[in-house]
Amino acid sequence: MLEFVARPAVLAPAVFLVGYVIYQLFFKPSRLPKLPILGAREGDWFPLLQAKWRNTRDFKAAMKLSYEQYRDQAVIVPLAGSGDTVLLPRSEIQFVTDQPDTVLNMHAQAIESLQTDYTCMDPYLIHNPVHQKLIVTTLTNQIGNLVPEVVEETAWGFEQHWGSGTEYKEVCVYDTMRRIIGSVTNRVFVGLPKCRDPALLDVGMAYAQDVPITSNLLRLVWKPIRPLAALFITLPNRIHTRQFERILRPEIERRLTEFEARQRDPEDKSIEAERNDFLQWSISQAKASGDPYMWKPSTLAGRILLLNFAAIHTSSFSITNAILDLVASKQEYLDELRAEIESVLGEHGGEWNKRALAKMEKLDSVMRESARMNSFVTVGLARAVVARDGITTPSGVKIPYGATVVVPSYPVLQDDSVYPDAQTFRPFRFSDQRSDDSVEYVKRAAKAFASTSNDYLAFGHGRNACPGRFFAANELKLILAHLVLNYDLEMQPSRPRNKWYGLNRVPPMEATIRVRRRVKD
């Protein structure tokens, strides 16, 4: 064995590899300017490396430290698997949102951090994200028309997962919510009956988990060998993408055939009326483009899978957090919320619609306050510096091409000077502010759940803020309203804590509560 290792043909590359790794880890000069290193301590031998270890292990502590110690200055944030990252101070959030895409670019950063060239089986879907245009235009415009279907699917989902028993029983909040959110959201994406297909929902969820796990792994792999490593690492992504496509293909093919038949003879009454869902809009968009690649079943299914990735986890976390916050608060809050919903619904003849929902400001406030307390966005507005000459921040820090900038979100949302009594869940914090007539209308409207600002980054902010947030806000409020109207929730003395996985903050997924169907008189 020793003889084999001592051969020059084996020894030379091995020494080179070890030397390269040591150089990368300990001696490679940083391209970043001289700034404090978040997490480094006096006397550290390898400050970047030691800080990286500390920050990766406990990012919550790192966030608190950044706000206490470096509130007004930029700091370097070493993190495992992340490239050169600079956290800018809160005072420079506006500067970040103001930069054009040619200077600070969200998509370049998302492609790098999610490694989409490997984790998405057809990277062209990401490089040509026409589905995002549909979210901003058609989906958002159709929110009102989609209300009846969202309401119907919500009722079906609760019946399946919370049942109609009038005795208290225990349910796992996250597990049941992700299933309800899955079918409600897919009702809008692909319609009945596929939105209730458990295989479709499970594969969609599995892929949504594959992407963060495999992208984290890939980022740890040396770039030149990443394409090779990706062949093995992204195997689950490939399997789940294929399964998703296989499940959806018959529906897509049926719709394509009907689309063509309708084009040939618009008067033909034997063809099913055009559906009003994302798949149908995508088919129309694809056909209008004239590019056959766009209406291939794999392309159309791939876009729906990406939507599932963007929508399901985020929405499931939000509603789970809101339920856990409410049951750990006061029964009076729940009663007050229920009273608002009943009263506004009464004014609208008992019928759900967009206008009724917009009037339920307490309901809206609960969702916004819960997102303030629990948002998974701990640092926000992650953007890659794509200007070849780098950027110079208002405080004069020069950040080179290829680095990433982020801004604080978690510490701002927890800051008493921004949100008084920030550690307390005050469900009507924002509706109280909205009902203050002495404040001008625009400022009051800015307190709605889907409104973003420099101090509220739960949906991002600026040009690249989440395009699905208006739809998500309506869907989540309808779901919360349904459960408040139809179920009693047993109050709990305290709220189980959220968990941190690196940068990500997620609700306790195993938390349970006790619920029973309300008996209405």
Ligand code: HEM
């Ligand atoms: C409560 C639920 C949701 C939350 C908290 C959320 C949050 C976010 C955040 C923080 C971003 C990044 C924004 C930035 O960096 O400035 C984002 C982007 C995005 N979200 Fe959402 N989201 C939610 C629901 C949805 C839904 C339902 C959809 C689709 C219908 C969606 C589609 C997207 C897309 C496509 C992007 C990428 C935008 C781009 O690349 O420009 N999201 N979301």
